[in-house]
Amino acid sequence: MKKIEAIIREEKLDAVRAALQNSGYYGITVSEVSGHGREGGLILQWRVGEYKVDFLPKLKVELVVLDEDVARTLNAITSAARTGEMGDGKIFVLPVENAVRVRTGEEGDNAI
Amino acid sequence: MSINAADTAWLLVSSALVMLMTPGVALFYGGMVRRKNLLSTMMMSFAILGLVSLLWVLYGYSLSFGPDKGGIIGGLDFIGLRTVGQEPSSVYATTVPHLAFMAFEAMFAIITVALVTGAVVERMKFSAFIVFSTLWLTIVYCPVAHWVWGSGGWLARLGVLDFAGGTVVHINAGASALALAWLLGPRRGYREKEPMEPNNIPMVVLGAALLWFGWFGFNAGSALTSGGLAASAFVATNTAAATAAFTWMLLSWIHRRPSLLGAATGAVVGLVAITPAAGFVSPVMGIPIGIGAAVACYYAMLLRARKMGVDESLDVWACHGIGGTWGALATGLFASVAVNAAGANGLIFGNAMQLGKQLLGVAVVWVFAFAATWVLGKIVDVTMGLRVNATEETVGLDISQHGERAYGGMLR
Secondary structure, eight states: OEEEEEEEOGGGHHHHHHHHHHTTOOOOEEEEEEEOSSSOOEEEEOSSSEEEEOOEEEEEEEEEEOGGGHHHHHHHHHHHHOOSSTTOEEEEEEEOOOOBOTTTOOBGGGGO | OOOOHHHHHHHHHHHHHHHHHHHHHHHHHHTTSOGGGHHHHHHHHHHHHHHHHHHIIIIIHHHHHSSEETTTEEOGGGGGGTTOSSSOOSSSSTTSOHHHHHHHHHHHHHHHHHHHGGGTTTTBOHHHHHHHHHHHIIIIIHHHHHHHHSTTOHHHHTTOOOSSOIIIIIIHHHHHHHHHHHHHOOOTTTTTTOOOOOSOHHHHHHHHHHHHHHHHHHHHGGGSSSSHHHHHHHHHHHHHHHHHHHHHHHHHHHHSSOOHHHHHHHHHHHHHHHTTTTTTSOGGGHHHHHHHHHHHHHHHHHHIIIIIOOOOTTOHIIIIIHHHHHHHHHHHHHOOTTTOTTSOOOGGGTOHHHHHHHHHHHHHHHHHHHHHHHHHHHHHHHHTOSBOOHHHHHHOHHHHHHSOOSSOOSOO
């Protein structure tokens, strides 16, 4: 099992979710996060003059997949979330020790 | 004189309208601070509604409007509202119950103290704020109100015109705000240019809208009668607010994008500037007064932020000090006895003297308010300290001063 954490643009959530469903993964967790990569911040206006916000709003999509599905899932997310501009986000893959389905108590791959 | 029912109804409604402006200020200021200081900012205005209402009834009204003592201050005859009753006063608003006039003036005192809070948000200790506000009302507001509006007040006798509070309310608050912000020092992170992001601009806009609404009572109510003069001041007020809101929006557009925070600020500075003039100028003069207010306050704000090095956090000085100054001088330019026989002609109607009188009123209130506030602030600083400590400031004043926070926990 691998955990996939994808930081994506807010406006790409629907596309990413559709792509994941097409590859058979229905369960995801989404949270609102702030941060920045290499792109510049956001310039906003105060009553006079401007100020820069370094942290930009992004979404973090998390899901756990079977080892053999990792490449396919990464592909699905990357192609759905990409615009080609800076700020498209980043995906991390982490090992997962176990998983438990709360309703049935099933463990491991069966719980995904 | 006997009581006039229409005048009384209008003045009571106007008093209620002006009361609503102080919660308006709470929203206007509250939306502009960081989230961790939202409640503390609103609390300052709300606490003032309580504190100043009380002080006004006890002695504030008497010091401001009691029988004149040498043009400087009112006597103590009205302490605890003694002899202020259902019958009209013999000198003020002689067609309404004396109590109605007293209540109307109470609302002006309240909002003036509330306006000053914009200078000290996010770092002033609440206990020090309460003590300072008590001193400030007594030693700064009451005398200035007497000089300009009191029967026998020395600026009134010299012929300084201030229909609804350009000097008494706005210059007074603006000059005091600047002095107090200087004493208090900048917020932590201000010099390092940390973004002090407004937490809720819709709240600012709602606050500005309530101010605009309440200002009809402020200015048109200051006619103290419900006739033509009230209507004239009403239209002048709306015209100036609208013009300044639109002008500020254009200024922000020239520099970057049409800003809602800018338009809301513009409305407020337009209202500030028309305040001293509302019942002395023809309503269409709201247009030049509104344009002048937006331009003057916009560049004053830029100057304050970039050159003056003082964290006068919500620009009370630039909005109220400069807006009030422009309004007071504009009264000396555009006033006409055809609008209000109790007023005077201004420069464009051939009376250059009036501009000189207005300049005197402006200068006196500027100097007195700034100097007296500096001294009072210094006294509070030395005796009890003006600021919260570094940890309390970092945590935010909502939690450190009030033990509350604006938005509840993670779940629900």
